[in-house]
Amino acid sequence: MNNRTLGIIGGTGWLGRAIAEALLDSGFIEPAALLISNRSGRSTLRPDVRVLADNQQLVALSDVLVLSIRPEQFRELRIDASGKQVISLMAGIPAAVISAATGAQTVVRAMPNAAVEIRQSYTPWYSTGALGDMDRQWLQQLFECVGAADEVPNEDCIDYLSALSGTGPAFPALLHQALASQAVAAGIPHDIAQRAARGVVVGGGQMLASRDPLQMIEALMAYRGVTAAALQSMSEQGIDAIVGRALQAGAEVARRGM
Numbered sequence: 175m176n177n178r179t180l181g182i183i184g185g186t187g188w189l190g191r192a193i194a195e196a197l198l199d200s201g202f203i204e205p206a207a208l209l210i211s212n213r214s215g216r217s218t219l220r221p222d223v224r225v226l227a228d229n230q231q232l233v234a235l236s237d238v239l240v241l242s243i244r245p246e247q248f249r250e251l252r253i254d255a256s257g258k259q260v261i262s263l264m265a266g267i268p269a270a271v272i273s274a275a276t277g278a279q280t281v282v283r284a285m286p287n288a289a290v291e292i293r294q295s296y297t298p299w300y301s302t303g304a305l306g307d308m309d310r311q312w313l314q315q316l317f318e319c320v321g322a323a324d325e326v327p328n329e330d331c332i333d334y335l336s337a338l339s340g341t342g343p344a345f346p347a348l349l350h351q352a353l354a355s356q357a358v359a360a361g362i363p364h365d366i367a368q369r370a371a372r373g374v375v376v377g378g379g380q381m382l383a384s385r386d387p388l389q390m391i392e393a394l395m396a397y398r399g400v401t402a403a404a405l406q407s408m409s410e411q412g413i414d415a416i417v418g419r420a421l422q423a424g425a426e427v428a429r430r431g432m
């Protein structure tokens with residue numbers, strides 16, 4: 175099932191490279207079945223992975239193509255990928271646009287996040303064409319090389335989730351900043367505020383890996399202590415609505431296209 179040749183256009187970039195390395199390290203693909211292209215033809219990837227400067231040559235040699243270039247770079251890309259399966263990792267480029275520009279009948283859109291670096295991405299994916307069981311399993315396994323993955327029911331889920339999981343560490347980082355800066359404003363020394371906020375975001379986040387968040391909130395609310403008072407205040411001020419508006423604002427950018 176894994177004997178397909180995979181070509182990654184932009185495979186020396188930040189995301190493409192992280193994925194290429196994960197696919198190789200996990201044994202999902204052999205170096206001989208992986209091809210990379212960029213504009214210079216140069217790479218610091220392991221020497222047994224072939225790097226090309228000619229995208230059309232990469233297309234000809236590959237069964238499946240991954241587009242891991244920036245949306246603005248896509249506008250300059252000229253390839254004929256008719257008859258090939260194309261997987262796009264680009265935010266804000268609809269499958270129909272990719273299909274029209276490349277000639278590919280089947281386009282898979284996937285949206286990993288920055289946690290590919292530690293192989294803990296969450297990657298939703300959607301295929302415009304009907305997939306057989308083998309193809310579906312192959313794609314799911316490919317994305318699981320960098321973390322967890324789900325096939326989603328429609329393309330709009332990809333645009334919405336670009337603003338949710340595609341943002342990776344952005345929301346935790348914002349919460350970290352808010353906690354630390356508010357603590358400093360309340361008189362807590364800067365370094366202590368930073369370490370306390372880190373404990374919440376990083377330590378608390380790790381605990382959630384094995385616990386149900388809703389059950390945790392309910393248990394803390396039932397205790398009616400310090401934590402309950404803080405959570406209730408946040409809830410009364412409309413945390414759900416704030417998050418909802420933020421996600422819609424991001425999703426609108428993805429839907430509008432980049």
Ligand SMILES: NC(=O)c1ccc[n+]([C@@H]2O[C@H](COP(=O)([O-])OP(=O)(O)OC[C@H]3O[C@@H](n4cnc5c(N)ncnc54)[C@H](OP(=O)(O)O)[C@@H]3O)[C@@H](O)[C@H]2O)c1
Binds near residue numbers: 212264288
């Ligand atoms: N960063 C994230 O958290 C994240 C999450 C999900 C999805 N994405 C998506 O991932 C995509 C790539 O982002 P990135 O951060 O990895 O960008 P990046 O580091 O700038 O990588 C882009 C790569 O594309 C190559 N490239 C550019 N134009 C090319 C062309 N015409 N032909 C062949 N190769 C070309 C570049 O190499 P040369 O300059 O050598 O050609 C480079 O290797 C974006 O579309 C983004 O929306 C990113």
